[in-house]
Amino acid sequence: MQRRHFALMLAASAALASGVAMAKDYPDSPVTIIVPYAAGGVSDIMGRALGQALSKQLGQSVIIENKPGAAGAMGVLDIKRARPDGYRLTLTPAGIFRQPHVQKVQYDPVKDVRYIATFMTYDFVITVPPDSPFKTVKELVDYAKAHPGEITYGTPGNYTGNHIAMAALEKATGAQFTHVPFKGDSETINAVLGKQIKVGVFANSAHTYIQSGKLRALATTADKRPPAFGTIPTLRESGYPIDIPSPNGLAGPKGLPDAIVTKLQNAVKAAMDDPDFQKQLTMNAVRPYYLDSAAYTKFAAEMFKREGEIVKGLTLN
The missing domain is CATH 3.40.190.10 (Periplasmic binding protein-like II)
Known part of the structure; x- marks a missing residue:
């Protein structure tokens, strides 16, 4: 039993060391970010703005790949098949937490995704x-x-x-x-x-x-x-206890090493201060909104549960 415990500790240490070493060299080639919408929309514009700002932080090109369809879930479906090495990532719109409660899907938004950081939020x-x-x-x-x-x-x-x-x-x-x-x-x-x-x-x-x-x-x-x-009241101010959070974030496949996640979440935070990114936020009337990986992972689990309760409790004609 002691030998087995020791072997497991060695394996865990080796995996940690490997992840740290991988992150030290990461990225050494271009990174692809999937935008799960067609080109030209606000999500695409902001995804490209984030990609350009991230490329400065990471020292590598960031390639944007549009994959519309599946109610914004094409990116999540794609990274399920991707290697967890940080070179294929996706934007994760809030709709991915709702869709599994609406119809049968081929992903679990909690178990199949490694959440890195949010960078903006929509307002309806x-x-x-x-x-x-x-x-x-x-x-x-x-x-x-x-x-x-x-x-x-x-x-x-x-x-x-x-x-x-x-x-x-x-x-x-x-x-x-x-x-x-x-x-x-x-x-x-x-x-x-x-x-x-x-x-x-x-x-x-x-x-x-x-x-x-x-x-x-x-x-x-x-x-x-x-x-x-700023001149428009919220529903809560109008007397109705309703708000609809809709952040957009960056995520990778499950199994993405902690060290790479940390590097990416820090890069996202720094990228949000980029003047060109800030300009696009203003031009497209969207809010900057940052959650680090731990906070975003917690939010994802809570949002998935909340969306299930909302969909079940509402009559959506």
């Missing part, structure tokens, strides 16, 4: 056309309660954070809205501007439309007022 905003009679969320909710199903709202699709936000508002208030899913924010914005629907729920893509007066914002689903939407 409930909007109406500028000539809408609704000037507050309360007015919208009161009308929807008196006229069930008459208020149509658009989102980029079923089970998106945008959809969850309105479903949660229904549950909290007893109001009844009618969901109209679209393929993306641009289609939804056009539908609101064209008066095809009465309400649009967007992420940060609506910022320029709100600034120009083409959309009126009623509330955000953030836990506190984001700088980009």
Whole structure:
């Protein structure tokens, strides 16, 4: 028994030494980051901005590979097959914690992923056309309660954070809205501007439309007022106990050595101070949001559980 214990200790020490040695030389070739969305969107823009800033910190090129599909889970599915050496990583949007509760998937967001760090968060905003009679969320909710199903709202699709936000508002208030899913924010914005629907729920893509007066914002689903939407009340401020966290982070395959994770999380933190990265945050109206690996791993487990409870408890039409 003592010999076996000693052998296990030696093996563990050897593995630790190997991981430290690997991290010392890491990276000695380009690193690939998967963006699980099509090119041109905010996630792609911010993923590329992070990649450029990380390349300065790591001293190697960072290659962005777009893999849209599977509700933002293509990156997680990809790294399940990747070697845990830090050369193939993925962005991890919040939707990966919700999707397993919606349909059968080929990944476990807690067991199959090594979370490195978050670098930004999205904020959802409930909007109406500028000539809408609704000037507050309360007015919208009161009308929807008196006229069930008459208020149509658009989102980029079923089970998106945008959809969850309105479903949660229904549950909290007893109001009844009618969901109209679209393929993306641009289609939804056009539908609101064209008066095809009465309400649009967007992420940060609506910022320029709100600034120009083409959309009126009623509330955000953030836990506190984001700088980009500083004049807009949150749902909590409006009297509804709802916030929808939606951070985006960086992750690798399970088994990624601690030393490499530490190196990468520190690089992400430093990259977030890069002037070009900061510029893209401002231009795209998204918030910087940093969690290190330990905090992000804890958040992932809690978020996965929370999303299951939300999906189970809501009627998502």
